[in-house]
Structures are given as C-alpha cells and as structure tokens.
Amino acid sequence: MSGARLIPTIGMEVHLHLATRTKMFCACAVEYDAPPNSRVCPVCLGMPGVLPVMNKRAVELAIRMALALGGTIPDFAQWDRKHYYYPDLPKNYQISEYDQPLGVGGYLDVPLDGKTFRVGIIRVHLEEDAGKLMHAEDGGASSVVDLNRTGTPLLEVVSEPDIHSAAQARAYGEALRLLAVYLGVGDCNMELGQMRCEPNISLKIGEGPDGTPRYTPISEIKNLNSFRAVERAVAFEIARHREEYEDDPDGYTLEHLGKSTRGWLDDREQTFLQRSKEEAHDYRYLPEPDLVPVVPDRKWVDEVRAALPELPETRRRRFVEQYGLPEYDAGVLTADREVADFYEKVAEATSDAKTASNWMMQDVMRVMNERKVGIADLGMSPANLASLIALVAEGTINRSIGSDVFAKMLETGKSAAQIVAEEDLAQTSDESELEAVVDEVIAENPGPAQDFAEGKDKAVGRLIGMAKKKTGGKANPNVVREILVRKLRG
C-alpha cells in the first residue's frame, strides 16, 4: 500500500485576543503582567446575580477582521452558552457564538515559497477566554487559578480544510497573525498566549465506491502557541496518520473513529491523545438569555469596511510590482504596517527603491529590533532618512560613513547634512590627495598589492580598506579603486 495518494487535509481554528482595553463582558482591564486575580470583578468571576454586558469595541474589531478576510456580516449574531466544568471557567460555561457567528465566509491568500495558496474561511466569531490554572510544582494535590484572563475577548477564525502540509499550516498561521496585527485587531504575541492555533488534521484516503471522499480520523491538536509547534505538530500528525492508516487501512478511517483531541508535548515533539470520540464533551449549547442578539448596523459595517487599510498580501505584491523589490524585501517591509508606510515615503523621496529597502532592513529595522521599539518611537522621519540616502547617492559620504551618520542622527536628533558638516565626514575624492595615500598603502602592503597586480580582484578590498583607514574613512572608495587599477594594472 503506497502512502503517496494520502493527501493531508487540514483546517485550522485560530484563537486570538482582541486589542481591547477592557474585557468582553465587563469593565475589567485586559492586562498581561498584573498580579494574579487583580483584574477581576463580580461579573468575570461569575458571581451569583451578575450579568454580562457586551464590549462593542470587540464586536467592531471582529467585524473588521471578518471583512478583511472577505467574509460577510450576517444580519444578526447570537450569543450562546457552551457548558463544561473546569476551575478556570467560573460560570462553568463559556459565552460564545455557536450557530449564528458574527462573520461568515471569506478567504486568506497565503504566501509560501514565492507562490500563494488560498485558504477558505468558514466563520469568524467572538467568545470569552478562560483563566489560567496552575498546578503545584511539587506535584501536590492543590492547584491555583489566576482569573485575570477570564473574560478576555477572543476571536476565533475557523478555516476550511484547505491546508495540505505542515509548511502551509505554519504559513497560514503566520499570514493570519500578520493580518490581525496589521488591522490592529490583536497584538498576537504568542508568548503571552494572545494567539493559539488548533489544527484539525486528516488524510484524504481516496474515494469510496459511491465517489465520496474518505478520510483518516480527524485529530485536533489543542492550544499550539508557536508557529514552530504548529509546523512540527502537523508534520508529526501527518506521519502518524500515515503509519496508522498503512497498518490498518480498513479500520483507521473517519467513519470508524471520528474525531479525537490531542495535546502537543513541545519538548518531546510528539502529540498525545486527550479525548477520543467517545469522551467528547456534550456542551449543551443554550442561547445566552442574558444578552440580546448582536444586530450590526449596516451603516456601521460599511464604515468599518471603508476604513480597512490595504491588506498586507496585496501590499506585498504591489511592492514587488511598483518598486521592483525582491519578494523577500517586500515581505519584510510589509510585515509591519508602520514600517511599510515609512518605507513608501522614503522610497518616494529617493530615486532608488531597492537602496531605500536596504537602508530600511539593514539600519532602521536593525535598530528597531535592538531597542525593541516601533518605528514611530525611533525619532526619525522618512524625510530625514531620505536626505541621508541622498548624501550617499551623491557621493558626499560613503555607505559605511552613512551608517555612522544614521546612528548619530538617532542619537542627537540632528539632520544628516548637519552631522556631515559638523564632523567633517564628507568623503575625499581629490585625486592628487588620494594618490599620495594610495602610494603609501602600496608601499606598506606589498603582498596584497602584488596579488591585485596579478589579477586577484579580491585583494582590492583590503587595499581600499587601508586607504579609508588612513583618511579617517573619508576616502571615496571608487576613486581609490581607479587609482589602484591605474598604478598596479596600468
């Protein structure tokens, strides 16, 4: 039995925290570093007699995400109670949208290896998060619970089973995260648990006698909180399904075994069974009687739609076409909406879009990463960067001095021209002055000089470097090269 015709068929449920100031159904602040149980009130503690009140901002963000995914917003959404007993869920039910979600349909085009693939979206709905249960480290009998997270607005995006590999699963998660961050829908910091992925994996076996497709059982992997884990867990499951199926092609099928829930052990890189089909919860869904259905005002929905920015994937493609950037550059620059905005201003103010891109990636984003700040907090305007790039392009300073000037601009807040003038950094292109320097360099470095003379181009770098050193970095490398060629190869 060959495994070649087993096609991985994967749908993904992604939960992400919405970037709201307060919780889904009460006025408690959403904060991640507050002391345990300090951001709670009778409502999110589920005390007797309390009632939920919907956070309208959360609805707006959910609608924004649904629209950005190309979905439609039905005339009403219904809140439901999903029941299960767990100590991190004080009411022992979660308020969610079961059969009338806020957003329906749509798709996401996901870039991978220079191509894109399309993943259909089934639904987008809102719900509330649970708290965090922590078990005693000594393995003792008691556990403690922190309910700060209880009631945090969660958006769940459910995809069609349009994903066919571990790499695609990861790319889909990354693209969805990028979109949510881009739209300001969520911060999606995975280390803080602001985004969790739950892939549903099955292998398409082929067709049954009546032509309907047959599958291996579906396994849902719960709560993956890194894209690395998504990729590895999916790969593990695909391999496991393949093995199980090849061992028992008649028994290991969806119709026999249904759906099971599995966990992921990050350190051992394997999944484990949590609940089989027989142990599946009966959630006893009940329309939430304490909340009225959400009836989004059509005019409001239109306003949210009109305010949508250009989406990252569209923008990425435009950067490639409009600026002639490599796919890689376009991907990096469009991964952060503010960086992309900044880049476009720099690119428009300079003549060379690719050079501008290099400056963004090598200097601007490097400092952002070092300082862990956003581009707005860097203290540099696109116009300032553009004028620095212009100084290099004109030959007033060389590229490496340019990087030093960039650092000084950030440090002092002065303009590039001012720093170049004050510190006398303009490069020397005066041939007579540089000829003397080059003579000294040749005399002091007979080896490399000989190499270059014999046609070894590589040696020129060393010689130019020495010339720059002698001039405090100001020697125009192009002029030095010309002199070297004339003197040693002439």
Added chain:
Amino acid sequence: MDVTDLTACRMRDALRARDLSAADAAEACIEAIDRLNPKVKAFLSTDAQRARRRAAEIDKRLDAGEDVGLLAGVPVAVKDNMCTDDGQPTTCASRILQNWRAPYNAHVVERLLAEGAVIVGKTNLDEFAMGSSTENSGFEATRNPWDLDRVPGGSSGGSAAAVAARMTPIALGSDTGGSIRQPAALCGVVGMKPTYGRVSRYGLVAFASSLDQIGPFGRTVEDAALLLQATAGHDERDSTSVSETDEPVPDYLATLDEPVAPLRIGLPREFFGEGLDPEVERAVRDALAVYEGLGAELVDVDLPHSTDYAIATYYIVATSEASSNLARYDGVHYGHRSSDHTDMIDMYMRTREEGFGDEVKRRIMLGTYALSAGYYDAYYKKALQVRRLIRRDFDEAFETVDCIMGPTSPTAAFRMGEKTADPLTMYLSDVYTASANLAAIAGISVPCGFTEAHLPVGLQILTGVFTEERLLRIARMYERETDWASHAPPVCEGAS
C-alpha cells in the same frame, strides 16, 4: 394606632410630615419581626442594628429638609435571592450559599437605598426560587400568616408572609412562573410581576434568566405602585432591561386613581377549567361582577396554547436555563465546598450533592437532559416554538381586550407537606401564572375574598408588555370597591 397597620404610602406621608420618625417606623417593624417571625419564619436574616442606624440617618436628612427619595424612611424586606453588600448573607435559601456574602448590591437594592428605604431583612424562599410553597427552603419553611399550618405559596413566600403579617409594609420578590403572584394570592396581599425588562435583574441570583423578573409586594395596589416606581427603569448592566427611550417609566402613582373606561376584560375559558377550586372560582366571579358593576364588559377569549402547554413549556425552558445558571455552584470560587473529596470531579459532585436540595437537583437534571445532544430539538427548541405561540395568543387577545382576568392560583393555601411528595401536583400551582412569564407580559394578583376556612383568594389580572400603568389602574378600580386590604391575619391579633 399601630405603625405596622400603616401602608407604605401612608407611612411615607407621615414620615414626610414628620408625624412619624424613620426610627419609630423601623422599631415597629423590628418589634413585629421579633414577635411574629418565630411563628411565621418569613425572614432568613435581619440586621436590627443596621436598620436602626440607617433610620437615624434618614431622620437626620428628613429633619434637614432634604428630599430623601420616594421611600424615605419606609422599611422594606428583600427576598434573599437579591444581592446586598451590607454584610448580610445572600443565600437563595440554599446550603450551597449559606455563608456567602455578596460583594455588591443588586440594582434594585441600590435603587431602594437611593430612594431612602430602610432594608430590615432578607426573606425566605424556595431554594433558588424553585417551588410554589417555600417548603423547599434549605433552612426552614415559611408559614402562612392566615393559618400557620399552611404554606404561604412560593417561591417568594417569605416576602408575601412578611407583608401579610405586617412585619414590613412592602417587600421585593421575584417571579419566574408565578413566584410573586401565587404567594400574594395565598397570603392575601398584592403582588405584581412587571413586564420582563421593566426592572433590572442585575444582582438577582438567576433561576431562569429569560423568565425571572423582580416585582413588588404590598397590602395595597398603591403600595405596589410605589415600590415599582422606586425600582423600575433601565440599567446598563442588564442588557435585557428596556431603554428609557423605548419605554420610559411612567408616574404610576399620579394616574393610579383614574379608572380605565371603557374596560373590556378577557376571560380565557382555560383559566376556569378542571382543577379550579369552586370556592376560589366563586371569589373570582364575585370580583368580576364588581368590575361589571363598574361598567366593564366581560368577553370570552381564547389562549389555546397557554394552559394546555404553558406548564410543560415552562418547565422545559426554566429547568434548562436553571441547569446552566446553577452550573457555577461548584465549590471552587465561593460558597460551600465539600470538605471530603478525592479529586476535582469528586469535589464538584460532593459539593453539589451536599449543597443543593432535592427540588433543585431535580430541576438541574431535567434541564441538563433537555439540553443534551440529541434531545435539544425535541425539548428546548420545541419549547421555544411553543413559547412564541403562547406569546401570540396573548398578543391576539390584547387586540380585543384591555386585560385578562382569572384566578391567580387554582386553590387557596394548601397544608404544609400536602404536595411535597408529588412535584407534578406542586408544579400545577403555577398553571395560571407561568404563561405570563413565557409571554413576558405584566401581571398582578390582588386579594378578592376568602374561602370558608378564611383563607385568602387572589384575582389575577394580566395586561400587555409595558402596560403596568394601566394594569395598576385596573387593579385599583376593584380595590376601591372592596376592603380586603384592611383584614389582618389572625397571627397579628393582639399586636397593639
């Protein structure tokens, strides 16, 4: 004259005129509670010291000429399923919340305090408001002040008995399927269930969220109107409370004495059928004759779904919601936790086994069953469909009549223990009242006489949504022609 003989409105007049001090009003109630509560067992907890301090504060403000609100200095009792953060427990008469103290006030409690009321205590109920006799209290059964061997009705039996025995002039109750109107009828007082959404449920411990509604008890229609006035209105913490723009709160007291004329009264055949006690029927027919004498027209109406199916529908909707609402009582975060358990699931099970009484467990099981996969469509979904039909029955009836009248309860107060062995018989106590909750409309029970055994009988009047103003006027028309409110139960004799 005894202060406790005063209605809330007359007490309020005397307090405003400074003929009576809030301190004396509170003291009279505290004295009545001390004397009568050991027999009637209407209160689960009282805090006399706190009531005295509060009354003294109100007196000071009244003396200073301040406007202290609609209920300035008037003692009020609150059913013990409404949260108070005054240090008194909020128990719902359940062992699972025996020592639970709410960290916040219910909206209605905030309203009472804002209007100057003096809360004297928390009244008994069937556990989590599940019952029709107050015998299901986890602590003790309340007695009917007219006959201490009989039940006061329920679930707001404590509030009804407190007002009937004149321990407080007015009290708040909650009505999910008749829990205000039925005990009002059995105790000979006025009890009103406002339209769903008229009074905020924030801080009312939920039994069945889509049916629960807080409402007033008083000895007169005027007192019920006063307490409704003080508590009605929008609350942004209750998404199901109606907005002031859609349904502003009218001045109920201002129009109370204006008769509704012409008045067409609908009589559903279904309310006068099998199971109705002849003595109750006679008292109700006599009341209808009084309305006829006032020029009202009696019209037969059909409510085809509302008697045959109301109880079945009610017990599916209410138990389903209850099974969900009561899931939170698991011993993890607050309330009773079993001290004896092996693991988490065992802790849940033992906590709930020890904490809940039989009737609560029965309803949780019924509701859990009705919501289970594979049964949802047959039970809960079907019940919601029938609920819509019941509501339509009433909508259609109110196109031709101003109100619907009938008995509040098929019988007068029954004996303690008489129905506890047979839950289904007990459930039929709500046969005339539950449909109003399913239809979300307004209803009131007013005293309309006595049986030969001198047990009170209640007349139920129902009107459409947000028509409390008219409902109170219709009730008041009858009350002016009778003097049932002046009858005091035997337990009060020798009070002064």
